[in-house]
Amino acid sequence: MRSAPGAAARLPRMLVVDDDEGMRAGIEMLLRDLPYEVTYRASLKEARESLGGEAFDLVVTDLRLARDSGLDVIRQSKAADPAVPVILMTSFSSLESAISALRLGACEYIIKPFANDEFLHAVERALGERRLRQENAVLRRSLRKVRERKPLIGEHASIRRVMEIVRRVAPSDVNVLILGESGTGKELVAQALHYDSPRADGPLVTVNCGAIPSELVEAELFGHARGAYTGAVTAGEGLVREAHLGTLFLDEIGEMPLATQVKFLRVLEEKTVRPVGSREVHPVDVRIVAATNKDLKAASERGEFREDLYYRLNVIDVTMPSLRERGRDIDLLAEHFVVRYAARFGKRVSGMDRSFKEFLHAHDWPGNVRELENLVERAVLLTDQETLTRSDLDGGRHARAPEAAAEGDDGHPLSVENYIRQTVLKHQDQYSELELASLLGIGRKALWTRRRRWGLPRQGRPGKGPEDP
Numbered sequence: 001m002r003s004a005p006g007a008a009a010r011l012p013r014m015l016v017v018d019d020d021e022g023m024r025a026g027i028e029m030l031l032r033d034l035p036y037e038v039t040y041r042a043s044l045k046e047a048r049e050s051l052g053g054e055a056f057d058l059v060v061t062d063l064r065l066a067r068d069s070g071l072d073v074i075r076q077s078k079a080a081d082p083a084v085p086v087i088l089m090t091s092f093s094s095l096e097s098a099i100s101a102l103r104l105g106a107c108e109y110i111i112k113p114f115a116n117d118e119f120l121h122a123v124e125r126a127l128g129e130r131r132l133r134q135e136n137a138v139l140r141r142s143l144r145k146v147r148e149r150k151p152l153i154g155e156h157a158s159i160r161r162v163m164e165i166v167r168r169v170a171p172s173d174v175n176v177l178i179l180g181e182s183g184t185g186k187e188l189v190a191q192a193l194h195y196d197s198p199r200a201d202g203p204l205v206t207v208n209c210g211a212i213p214s215e216l217v218e219a220e221l222f223g224h225a226r227g228a229y230t231g232a233v234t235a236g237e238g239l240v241r242e243a244h245l246g247t248l249f250l251d252e253i254g255e256m257p258l259a260t261q262v263k264f265l266r267v268l269e270e271k272t273v274r275p276v277g278s279r280e281v282h283p284v285d286v287r288i289v290a291a292t293n294k295d296l297k298a299a300s301e302r303g304e305f306r307e308d309l310y311y312r313l314n315v316i317d318v319t320m321p322s323l324r325e326r327g328r329d330i331d332l333l334a335e336h337f338v339v340r341y342a343a344r345f346g347k348r349v350s351g352m353d354r355s356f357k358e359f360l361h362a363h364d365w366p367g368n369v370r371e372l373e374n375l376v377e378r379a380v381l382l383t384d385q386e387t388l389t390r391s392d393l394d395g396g397r398h399a400r401a402p403e404a405a406a407e408g409d410d411g412h413p414l415s416v417e418n419y420i421r422q423t424v425l426k427h428q429d430q431y432s433e434l435e436l437a438s439l440l441g442i443g444r445k446a447l448w449t450r451r452r453r454w455g456l457p458r459q460g461r462p463g464k465g466p467e468d469p
Helices: 020-033 044-051 072-080 095-104 116-148 157-169 186-195 217-222 258-270 296-301 307-313 330-347 354-362 368-382 394-400 418-427 431-441 444-454
Strands: 013-017 038-040 058-061 085-089 109-111 178-180 204-208 247-251 287-291 317-318
Touching: 013 020, 013 044, 013 072, 013 296, 020 038, 020 116, 020 444, 038 044, 044 058, 058 072, 058 116, 072 085, 072 095, 072 204, 085 116, 109 116, 157 186, 157 317, 186 287, 217 258, 217 317, 258 307, 296 307, 330 354, 330 394, 418 431, 418 444, 431 444
Parallel strands: 013 038, 013 058, 058 085, 085 109, 178 287, 178 317, 204 247, 247 287
Antiparallel strands: none
16 A cells, blocks of 8 residues: 655556566566566456555556456556556557547557567656656645645643644544534644644645535545446546545534445545445545534434444544633734735734724624634725724624624625625715725725626716726
């Protein structure tokens, strides 16, 4: 099985499939003194067994095997690893077979008999391209890590305990269950556990178990074969396999259907996954981090969550404190968000006055850190001052009702985008586009772009000229 990121470098692994014993012997002699680990197989069945048990960096197969087709070897190889390069060998030069091989993902097509140098150059090209793709993937993940990772911020004892647990647990591969109210920052803990681990160069795949329709959750997690269900016109790898050699973060794990829990438990126990509608089994190497705002122990006692899965996930538990428990951390977090959103919106906002801070400490924060971030984001966007004051709190709505977050007509919290749209609809008959943009703290072109996206025509007051961006 493939080593986790950060393991010692290993030799490239090749799988050679040919039913001609003489050809296998010739290739073995050719590669014997080169820095490759090579597995030789004579049939599709043998190749399938090897592909199911270990990972390869290159597959070389003959087109015509005794009872099988090399095209099926390509299919099996791509099912095991969509990125693995495949070289097809054949004694029968055919444009049709070449096109079929390339469509299935073969990177080279060489005709027998071939010169030794021709074969070796094809191998070197294929492995070189794979190595370059892997290096590019690591670089992209590193850049994404810098962009995506948000720090755990705070000095309160409760959050310091969380940081200490993360420091101790991150280097291991144990499963972690993160508990806490919605909006407390459970995803930040998952990010820290991943990016401070040996798997940091591997993928961090986030799954919101409550956001996937129940009838599609297994296909999303485990993948699916072509035609496994209506609309499955192509095969899908699935999120578990996408997280191979990395971390799978299962947010809202308490919403996972019971039937899916049984199959996911099998993934944890056997470290394999079988796509929906397929007989193929694929090895997976993933670390599991799960999060919930529910009491899973109580849910398991009521039969709403599998007890065996609960104990497999809850090797280590981390409890995120609510924001109202964290005292002065409210100021630290708010200051952090002011700096972030002032930079994002290009605003010269550098702090908060006493009235703004008094409101922050008077509010009970039912939405926790997420609600605080949302509030500061809107305040920074809408203010025309360098210091935030209580009057910047959503046009006064928060100031009038500290016991409730800013809400739309349906009672749900407004996003920044929805707030801008509602402000435009409310005031577009009173202000010009330039005045509206100024009121919102955005450029006129940005307002024009949003109008196009929303399907709202531009407005102008009588006597005003055209107001193009």
